[in-house]
Amino acid sequence: MANTQESTPTKTRKETLNRPKGTQDIFGNDIERWEYVESLCRLQFQNAGYQEIRTPAFEHTELFERGVGEGTDIVNKEMYTFEKGDRRLSLRPEGTAGVVRSFVEQGMSRWPKPVKLYYMGPMFRYERPQAGRQRQFHQVGLELFGLDTPAADAEVILMAMRLFQKLNLPNLSLEINNIGTPECRERFKSNFRQHVEPHLATLCEDCRTRYNTNPLRMLDCKNPTCKAVYAEPDIKTFLETDFTSEDCQVHFAGVIQILDALKIPYRRNFYLVRGLDYYTKTVFEITSTNLGAQNAVCGGGRYNRLVEDLGGPETPAVGWALGMERLMALVGELPKRDLDFYIVTDQHAVAFELADALRGQDYKVDVDLSGKGFGKQFERAAKLGARQVITIGEAEAQNGELKLKNLQTGEQFTHKTAAFLDQV
Numbered sequence: 001m002a003n004t005q006e007s008t009p010t011k012t013r014k015e016t017l018n019r020p021k022g023t024q025d026i027f028g029n030d031i032e033r034w035e036y037v038e039s040l041c042r043l044q045f046q047n048a049g050y051q052e053i054r055t056p057a058f059e060h061t062e063l064f065e066r067g068v069g070e071g072t073d074i075v076n077k078e079m080y081t082f083e084k085g086d087r088r089l090s091l092r093p094e095g096t097a098g099v100v101r102s103f104v105e106q107g108m109s110r111w112p113k114p115v116k117l118y119y120m121g122p123m124f125r126y127e128r129p130q131a132g133r134q135r136q137f138h139q140v141g142l143e144l145f146g147l148d149t150p151a152a153d154a155e156v157i158l159m160a161m162r163l164f165q166k167l168n169l170p171n172l173s174l175e176i177n178n179i180g181t182p183e184c185r186e187r188f189k190s191n192f193r194q195h196v197e198p199h200l201a202t203l204c205e206d207c208r209t210r211y212n213t214n215p216l217r218m219l220d221c222k223n224p225t226c227k228a229v230y231a232e233p234d235i236k237t238f239l240e241t242d243f244t245s246e247d248c249q250v251h252f253a254g255v256i257q258i259l260d261a262l263k264i265p266y267r268r269n270f271y272l273v274r275g276l277d278y279y280t281k282t283v284f285e286i287t288s289t290n291l292g293a294q295n296a297v298c299g300g301g302r303y304n305r306l307v308e309d310l311g312g313p314e315t316p317a318v319g320w321a322l323g324m325e326r327l328m329a330l331v332g333e334l335p336k337r338d339l340d341f342y343i344v345t346d347q348h349a350v351a352f353e354l355a356d357a358l359r360g361q362d363y364k365v366d367v368d369l370s371g372k373g374f375g376k377q378f379e380r381a382a383k384l385g386a387r388q389v390i391t392i393g394e395a396e397a398q399n400g401e402l403k404l405k406n407l408q409t410g411e412q413f414t415h416k417t418a419a420f421l422d423q424v
Contacts, residue, residue: 020135021129021135022127022129022134022135022136023134023135023136024134024136029333030328032334033328033331033333033334034324034328036334037167037324037327037328037331038120038140040163040166040167041118041120041140041163042118044159044162044163044166045118045142045159048116048155048159049116050116050117050118050142051116051117051118052117052118052119052120053099053102053117053118053119054119054121055092055095055098055099055101055102055119056092056098057091057092057121057122057124058089058090058091058092059089059090059092059097059098059101060087060088060089060090061079061081061088061089061090062088063097063098063101063310064079064090064092064093064094064097066309066310067096067097067100067101067278067306067309067310068093068094068097068277068278075093077126077127078093078125078126078127079091079093079124079125079126080124080125080126091123091124092123092124093123093124093125094123094139094321095119095121095123095139095141095321096141096143096278096303096306096319096321097306097310099117099119099141099143099319100143100306100307100310100312100317101310103115103117103143103145103307103312103315104307104310104311104312108145109145109146109307109312109313109315113145113146113147114144114145114146114147114152115144115145115146116142116143116144116145117142117143117144117145118140118141118142118143119139119140119141119142119143120138120139120140120141121138121139122136122137122138123136123137123138123139124136124137125137133323133325133326134325137323137324137325138323138324138325139321139322139323139324140321140322140324140327141300141319141320141321141322142156142159142319142320143317143318143319144156144317144318144319145307145315145316145317146315146316146317147316147318148251148302148304148316149254150251150252150253150254150255150257150258151254151258152316152318153251153255153281153282153302153318154255154258154259154262156300156318156319156320157174157176157255157259157264157284157320158262158264160286160298160300160320160322161174161264161286164286164297164298167327167330167331168332169288169297169327169330169331170288170290170330171288171289171290172286172287172288172297173265173266173267173286173287173288173289174259174264174265174266174267174284174285174286175266175267175268175269175272175284175285175286175287176255176256176259176266176267176268176269176272176282176283176284177268177269177270177271177272177273177282177283177284178242178244178248178249178251178252178281178282178283179216179244179273179274179279179280179281179283179301180243180244180245180248180280180281181244181245181248181280181281181304182280182305183245184243184244184245184248185216185243187243188215188216188243189215189216191238191243192215192216192218192238193211193215195234195235195238196211196215196218196229196230196235199229199232202225202229203218203223203225203226203229204221204223204225204226206221206223207221207223207226214277216273217273217277218230219239219271219272219273220273220274230271239270239271240270244281248281251281251282252281252282255282266284269285272284272285274299274300274301278303278305278306278309279301279302279303280301280302280303280304280305281301281302281304282301282302282318283299283300283301283302284299284300284301284320285298285299286298286299286322288330290329290330291326291329291330296323296326297322297323297326297327297330298320298321298322298323299320299321299322300318300319300320300321301318301320302316302317302318303317303318303319304316304317336385337364338364338385338386338387339364339365339366339381339384339385339386339387340358340363340364340365340386340387340388341355341358341363341364341365341366341386341387341388341389341390342365342366342367342368342377342380342381342384342386342388342389342390343355343365343366343367343368343389343390343391343392344368344374344377344378344381344389344390344391344392345367345368345377345391345392345393346371346374346393346394347392347393347394347396347397348367348369350392350397351367351392352367354390354392354402354417354421355367357421358421358424361424363424366384366386368380368381374391374393381407382407386407387406387407387408388404388405388406388407389404389405389407390402390403390404391403391404391405400416400417400418401414401415401416401417402414402415402417402420403415404420
């Protein structure tokens with residue numbers, strides 16, 4: 001790698017200590033919302049028989065080259081790759097390749113089918129930061145291994161749609177397509193090239209490259225000029241003539257039949273190919289009109305050859321991933337949980353014992369640790385929005401009592417501590 005030290009502007013000490021561009025701190029009210037969404041995801045997944053898996057944040061670079069595809073933008077332009085001796089390692093740019101590697105390495109192919117896994121965690125891509133897209137971002141995803149059935153495809157789509165319904169997300173739409181097998185796509189390539197060739201000069205550089213390497217991925221281009229070319233009547237008519245095999249068409253019809261039975265609305269999008277090379281047959285995206293240009297919340301599909309490509313036995317699979325940053329942009333504010341009790345005290349051993357007992361009963365309890373006068377402690381309780389204040393001074397501690405004040409009504413009572421714990 002070339003030494004670029006001389007051409008790099010000198011950064012101030014403050015700049016080098018600030019968070020790197022394309023990352024964010026998550027705290028305060030935001031982290032409560034993240035925790036709520038993550039806990040809801042876990043509940044939904046576990047209720048459907050999915051188990052959590054946690055894979056390393058970095059893997060051998062070859063895993064992503066073989067799994068994601070050497071011709072993809074992710075591998076060619078966006079991976080954080082570093083070398084150590086003769087090893088090349090990369091921060092994971094997506095979750096599926098690492099989960100498949102673990103499936104193979106840990107012998108999960110011998111488990112009862114289907115094998116259902118889900119994951120959560122940070123991913124890394126070097127790209128221009130923008131709304132809903134960071135250099136360190138977070139994904140939640142699930143994978144189902146071992147079944148090549150329309151029902152498996154429908155289940156993972158249902159899991160996503162029901163999750164978003166639980167979150168009351170607005171203005172969502174499901175787009176779905178059938179891209180067939182690699183053999184189907186070979187038939188597609190030559191015919192598609194013939195239709196596109198007269199327009200090559202007007203296409204972007206990426207599309208001209210993909211014309212030779214992977215024509216199907218030309219349809220994933222976001223350049224407005226290229227999108228207009230692919231919407232030309234002759235190309236549009238060609239694309240909307242299903243090029244896949246009879247087996248793939250029967251499979252896709254089975255998925256649609258289940259979605260119809262479940263009354264899940266969808267739109268067939270013949271331009272939907274997804275950005276990764278490993279997909280086969282069913283691909284889908286869930287988008288929201290509330291997100292602007294980067295409108296995909298969730299995307300996935302079937303990948304029947306990836307396990308074998310990464311050294312495992314032939315194993316069909318299907319899954320999806322959602323971007324947490326984009327999802328959180330759609331999740332509204334959560335109802336705030338008030339502080340149930342604030343303990344004003346200078347008798348901390350007794351106060352901690354009481355707080356511990358109340359927390360054990362799932363009350364939200366805070367103990368003043370400042371050592372300030374009780375008046376100041378009451379002021380802090382009010383600022384924190386506590387509903388009730390418990391006061392334990394020296395006299396209360398000696399008598400096994402506490403004073404309870406409702407900050408909303410102003411009512412005050414004295415209780416024996418043991419009796420109070422039995423009553424709450």
